Every structure is written in C-alpha cells, then in structure tokens.
Amino acid sequence: MTRVTLTVNGRVREIDVETSTLLVHAVRENLRLTGTHVGCLTGDCGACTVRVDGATVKSCSVLAVGAQGADLVTIEGLAGDDGLHPVQQAFWDEFGFQCGYCLPGMLLTACELLENDPDPDDAAIVEAVNGNLCRCTGYAAVVRSIRCAADRMRETP
Ligand code: FES
Ligand code: FES
Numbered sequence: 001m002t003r004v005t006l007t008v009n010g011r012v013r014e015i016d017v018e019t020s021t022l023l024v025h026a027v028r029e030n031l032r033l034t035g036t037h038v039g040c041l042t043g044d045c046g047a048c049t050v051r052v053d054g055a056t057v058k059s060c061s062v063l064a065v066g067a068q069g070a071d072l073v074t075i076e077g078l079a080g081d082d083g084l085h086p087v088q089q090a091f092w093d094e095f096g097f098q099c100g101y102c103l104p105g106m107l108l109t110a111c112e113l114l115e116n117d118p119d120p121d122d123a124a125i126v127e128a129v130n131g132n133l134c135r136c137t138g139y140a141a142v143v144r145s146i147r148c149a150a151d152r153m154r155e156t157p
Contacts, residue, residue, distance in 0.1 A: 006070045008033070009077030017064040023057070024048040026064035027074060035075035035104050039133075046132035049105030050074050056105075056112045058131070075104035078111070086156075087111050087149040095137075096145030102134040110146045118154050122147070 001016040008031055015030040027036045027050060036059060039047030043061040050059045051073040078085045087110045090096070097103045106129060113120055113128040120128070125146045126139065134142060 002065050004064055004068050006067050006072050008072045009074060015064070019063070019065055021064045022060055023050070023062045023064045023067055024059035026067075027059055027072075030064075031074075033074045033076050037101055037104060039101070044131075044133070045102070046105040046109065047102055049108050049132065051108055051112065054112075056109050073108070075107060078107060085111070086153050087114065087146070090149035090152060091142075091145040094141060094145040094148050096141045097134075098136045102132055102137075106132045106134065106142060110149065113146070114150055114153060119150060120146070
C-alpha cells in the first residue's frame with residue numbers, strides 16, 4: 001500500500017492505495033465519492049471525468065498514486081453553499097440530461113471550457129464535450145445547456 005495525500009474538494013485527505021489502483025476506483029472506494037462514474041474503463045466515455053489541478057482528467061486512465069499532492073475536484077465539489085453551480089442549473093433548466101450517468105463528467109468538462117472560453121460557439125462546445133459520451137439525451141440539449149450557462153455566467157460573473 002502507498003499513502004497518497006491530496007486535496008479533495010477543498011479538504012486534505014489521505015488514502016492508502018495499491019500502486020496499481022486507478023484514480024477512479026480510489027475516488028469511489030477510498031474517498032467514497034460515488035458521483036464519479038465508471039463506464040468503459042478505457043478512456044473513451046468520460047463518465048469518470050474529474051479535475052486534477054484544474055484540468056479535466058479521465059480518472060480511469062491514471063493511477064491514484066499519480067495524484068499525490070494534487071488538487072482534486074469531483075462532481076461533489078461543484079455546488080456551493082448557495083446552491084447549484086450555474087452549469088448545473090443550466091443543465092437542469094435546459095433538460096441537458098436524462099439518466100444522468102454521463103452528467104458529472106459532462107458538467108466538469110463544461111466548467112473547464114467556460115473557464116477558458118466564456119463565450120464559446122457551438123463548434124467549440126461540441127469539441128469540448130467530444131470525449132464525454134451521452135447515450136440518452138442527445139447533444140443538442142447538452143450544447144444548449146452549456147450555451148445557457150455561458151450566457152448566464154457572463155451576465156453574472
Ligand atoms: Fe473512464 Fe470511460 S470510465 S473514460
Ligand atoms: Fe444518460 Fe447522458 S444523460 S448517458
């Protein structure tokens with residue numbers, strides 16, 4: 001076992017993992033944060049997306065020991081004390097999800113996009129969520145949701 005110390009949603013946590021443990025399994029099983037989903041385990045679907053030091057990462061594609069000292073944000077860290085993050089609210093208002101399996105990864109990817117590009121066009125939105133597969137909603141609603149979030153966040157920074 002290897003001890004890994006990292007900051008998780010603003011709180012310092014220590015976990016003991018095998019050197020072969022995937023970050024997604026450490027998040028779900030060691031940290032008990034099950035909002036991060038397991039899909040393909042091959043880096044294709046994006047259901048396991050988290051943010052590591054600000055960058056979206058498919059957590060099935062990296063080892064937990066690689067997150068030593070990192071600042072990790074999972075979907076559980078997105079909403080604030082005053083309620084849903086604007087991206088979450090926009091997906092709710094614009095019917096951007098159905099079953100929600102892809103949603104944590106989709107939301108964290110959308111947040112990264114809007115931090116880097118507050119006014120993305122549809123092509124940029126599509127490009128950003130290219131690695132987040134949704135099996136049931138349809139991407140028109142996803143694009144509409146992210147555009148809605150962008151508009152609101154620019155109006156109320
Ligand atoms: Fe990680 Fe699909 S479970 S990309
Ligand atoms: Fe069901 Fe995207 S909302 S997979």
